[in-house]
Amino acid sequence: MAEKQLSAVEAELYDRQIRLWGIESQEKLRAANVLLINIRALGSEIAKNILLSGINSLTILDDGTVTEEEQQKNFLLNKGSVGNPIADEVLIKAQALNPLVKIKVDKQPPSSKDSSYFKNFTIIVATCIKTDLLLKIDKVCRSSNVKLIYGDVFGTFGFSVADFLDHNYHEDQIKLAGKKRTHGEKDHEKTTIKVQGVINYPELKKVLILPNTKQSADSIKKSKRRNELFYIMLALMEFRNKNNRNPAIESKEGDLKTLETIKADIFQLYEVDELKTKLPADIFELVFGEEVVPVCSVVGGVIAQEVIKAVSEKEVPVNNIFLFDPITFDGKEEAIGA
Template sequence: MSEKALSAVEAELYDRQIRLWGIESQEKLRAANVLLINCRQLGCEIAKNILLSGINSLTILDDAVVTEEDEIRNFFLSSDAIGKKLAEAVLQKAQSLNPLVKLTADTQNPSEKDVEFYKSFTIIITTIIKTDLLLKLDKICRSNNVKLISGDVFGMFGFSVADFLKHDYYEDRVQMLGKKRSHDGSEKSTVQVEGLIEYPELNKVLIFPNTKQSVEAIKKTRRRNELFFLMLVLLEFRNENARNPEITSKEEDIQKLKIIKNSIVELYKVKENVFEDALFELIFGEVVPVCAILGGVIAQEVIKAVSHKEVPINNIFLLDPVTYNGKEECIGA
């Protein structure tokens, strides 16, 4: 990727964040071409944050038609958008956040896109897609050096999973100069520390019943948060039903979730109460404040992945639906 030098207008617009993460990181962001698959409640939060960061281009790929619920929860939409293609309807308000970013709408079904389409991006962000498409995308990304992050919100629960390939980064660390004060009274200096994280491919992270992939590596992981298994149950529900659990069929869907939970427990050989069934009461809908939190986290990880500054999450982020604490898990490595 070739970084683009910032213009005087860009340097002025992005002055505050350049002070935060440096002009070198901002130039990397300025060269980044980002694809966002699906721009619903979580997607619009992600889009807002990465548009403001100053990327080169954002393509929104979404074949949905705007519903009344979308219009209420998506701040990029107005009442006259109902019935229109969502990807096109969000453009005007999204573009107003940052006129310097090239913003494009694509209304084709993501599963119908060919490999060439996906190869042109620096990083791909997905929300609300089935796992088979996500794993297919991950293979394409790995073959073409494109980074990938996926996230979802189920009620009060949110998570993200990333494959940033072989990711090198640097971070600024403060180091003490010693006991003796320097001439200006300072006892500290800042140094750059380099690091490297090798992310596992997602078919070693997201493994479900009735697949040929082995779970032995994950079973050997010493610390597996209970919410990791909740994430698998919810993703498998979508895989089997082509939708998320819905409040209109709450009781029926909870029974389906319990059956899937039992199959996950059997696959991973964990205790039956690996998480309490009461959590199923908290996973309906896309709760807007949760979307805002997770959207900020995912956008932050995109900025880290593109700029190569600061340590990214390796490789799963879990937002606890009870305590609202964020937890990082390394799975499949």
């Protein structure tokens, strides 16, 4: 990725950010070309934050049309948008957030794209897609040195999972100068040092292992102290795979039964039957209602933050799963499949 030197206009616009993470990181962001797959309630929050960060370009890939419910949840939409392509309808407000970023829209289905399409980006952010497509994209990304993060919100539960390849990063740490103290001296001279590190992310097919697949879950089963929300995440992904939609209030009774069956299959696969007593009996009651806007704001902020870390290589990113607890509203980090 060739970094682009900031213009005087950009340096002035991004002055506060440059003070926060430095000119080198801002130049890396300035060179980044981002693909966002689906710009619904969660996607709009992600788009807002990465546009404001000062990337080079954002491509929005979404073949959907605006529904009345979506119009109420998505702050990038205007009144009168219902029935129109969502990618077109978000464009005006999205561009207004940062006129310096080039924004493109693509209204073709994400599943229709061939492998070459996904190779042209610095990082891909995916939402609202099925697992088979996600794993296909991840395979292309790994062969093309493109980073990937996927996230979703189901009711008040949200999550993200990242594959940032072999990710090099640095962080600034404060260090006390090693000098001999004199009598009565209290203060030590402080210096800032750059500490470098690397995180080796596993490919997603080793992280998102679902029932009835050929992939072995043995590496994940070795850790018995896994956050139980990880398995709820898998159950929701499998529900979408089977039904091509999220759990819906209008079919709640049947969907709850389906989710419980899927959960039982996942518990059996991972040999974690003891979680039956740890998880609240009504945990799936919290995943209905499509995307809850405040949760989208939190999870979207986290995902956008991870995009900024991945591109700028500044600060330690999540390795590799973030889980938003629908009961306590806390964020949990899990390292899966490493």
